[in-house]
Amino acid sequence: MLESSNNMQDKIADIKNTYLKKIKQASSLKELDEHFLALFGKKGAVTKLPKEFSKLSKDQLQLVSPLFNGVKFELEKAISNKRLTIRETGYSLLERESLDLSSPVEIKKRQGALNPLTEFENHIVQVFSKLGFQQYDAPQIDTDINNFQVLNIPENHPARDLQDTFYIDSTNFGIEPGRILMRTHTSNSQIRIMTEYPAPVRFMNIGRCFRNESTDARHEHTFDQFELVYIDKGLSLANLLYLSEYFLKAVFGPEIKARLRPKYYPFVEPGAGVDGLCIFCSGKGCNICGGVGWLELGGAGMIHPNVLRAGGINPNEYSGIAWGCSPERMTMLKQGISDMRQLRNGDLRLFESLGSSVKV
Numbered sequence: 614m615l616e617s618s619n620n621m622q623d624k625i626a627d628i629k630n631t632y633l634k635k636i637k638q639a640s641s642l643k644e645l646d647e648h649f650l651a652l653f654g655k656k657g658a659v660t661k662l663p664k665e666f667s668k669l670s671k672d673q674l675q676l677v678s679p680l681f682n683g684v685k686f687e688l689e690k691a692i693s694n695k696r697l698t699i700r701e702t703g704y705s706l707l708e709r710e711s712l713d714l715s716s717p718v719e720i721k722k723r724q725g726a727l728n729p730l731t732e733f734e735n736h737i738v739q740v741f742s743k744l745g746f747q748q749y750d751a752p753q754i755d756t757d758i759n760n761f762q763v764l765n766i767p768e769n770h771p772a773r774d775l776q777d778t779f780y781i782d783s784t785n786f787g788i789e790p791g792r793i794l795m796r797t798h799t800s801n802s803q804i805r806i807m808t809e810y811p812a813p814v815r816f817m818n819i820g821r822c823f824r825n826e827s828t829d830a831r832h833e834h835t836f837d838q839f840e841l842v843y844i845d846k847g848l849s850l851a852n853l854l855y856l857s858e859y860f861l862k863a864v865f866g867p868e869i870k871a872r873l874r875p876k877y878y879p880f881v882e883p884g885a886g887v888d889g890l891c892i893f894c895s896g897k898g899c900n901i902c903g904g905v906g907w908l909e910l911g912g913a914g915m916i917h918p919n920v921l922r923a924g925g926i927n928p929n930e931y932s933g934i935a936w937g938c939s940p941e942r943m944t945m946l947k948q949g950i951s952d953m954r955q956l957r958n959g960d961l962r963l964f965e966s967l968g969s970s971v972k973v
C-alpha cells in the first residue's frame with residue numbers, strides 16, 4: 614500500500630518541531646546526548662524513518678527526500694550549536710569561580726601498597742637481573758607475522774586454535790583483516806630481540822597479553838606473561854633445568870625441586886612443562902596438586918631452529934632457551950588467592966588482607 618506523501622511530510626514536521634523544542638530547552642550535555650540518541654541512534658526517529666520511504670511512489674519520494682535531508686541537517690546543526698552554548702556557559706561559570714589557595718586543607722593519611730602481582734613481577738625481574746638478563750619490552754598490538762608466523766605457527770596451524778585471538782579491525786588503515794592483533798603471548802618479543810641484538814643474548818620480557826577467553830577463577834582475557842629468551846653457543850636442556858630450579862627456589866624457597874616434563878609448544882623443540890614439587894604437601898599429594906605431588910609452574914623449551922632462522926641466527930652455531938611462566942598463577946599460589954579475577958578487579962580489601970609488604 615502506498616503511503617501518502619502528505620502523511621510522511623507531517624511525520625517529518627512532527628519530528629522537527631518536537632525535537633527542536635527539546636533541544637532548545639536542554640540545559641546539560643547529558644540531556645543533549647539523550648536527544649541525539651533518540652534521533653540518530655540505532656533506533657532513533659531520524660534513523661528509522663527512511664525505512665518507510667519504500668512505501669512512497671517515485672514522485673512522492675522526490676518531494677519527501679529533500680525535505681527529510683533538510684530536517685536532518687537542521688536537527689544536527691541545532692544539537693551542535695546547543696552543545697557549544699552549554700559548554701561556553703560552563704566555562705564562563707568556571708571563570709567567575711574563585712579559589713582560595715591559601716586556605717588550609719587536611720590531607721587524608723592513607724598509605725598505599727603495590728598489587729601483589731606487581732610485587733611478584735618486580736621480584737622476578739631482580740632474580741633474573743642477577744643472571745645478566747635485561748628487560749625487553751615488545752608492543753601489545755602486533756602483526757600476525759610477529760605473533761605467530763615467525764614462531765613456527767603458520768596460517769591454519771592447529772596451534773592457533775589454542776590461542777583464541779583478538780584481531781584489530783585494520784580495514785580503515787588499508788590493511789586486510791586478520792593481520793593486526795592483540796598479542797596472545799610475550800613471545801612476539803623473540804623476533805625483535807634476535808634481529809635487534811647480535812647473539813649471544815639474555816633477555817626477559819614481562820607484560821600484558823590477551824586472549825579471547827571467557828573468564829573464570831583460573832582464566833582471564835587479559836593476563837601477564839613472563840618470558841626469558843636466552844641464546845648462546847652450546848645451550849642445552851641442562852641449562853634449562855638449572856634456570857627452572859633457580860627460579861623456583863628464588864620464588865618458593867630452597868626446599869622446592871623442579872622437574873621437566875615433555876610438552877608441546879610450536880616454537881620450541883623439545884618443549885617442556887616446568888613442574889615444581891607441590892609447596893602445599895611437599896610431594897605427598899593434596900587437593901591443590903590434584904594428588905600428583907607436583908604443580909605445573911611454567912613452560913619452556915629449546916627455541917625451534919625455524920624460529921632462530923627467522924631471526925637470522927644460524928641454528929648450527931647457536932641454540933636458544935625460551936622459558937616462561939604466568940605471574941598471576943605464581944602470585945595466586947604464593948599468596949593463597951583462589952580467584953585470578955581478584956588480582957585486577959580493583960577491590961582493595963584483598964590487598965589489605967594480604968598486608969602487602971611494599972608500601973608506597
Ligand SMILES: [Zn+2]
Pocket residue numbers: 891892893894895896897898899900901902903904906907
Ligand atoms: Zn600437593
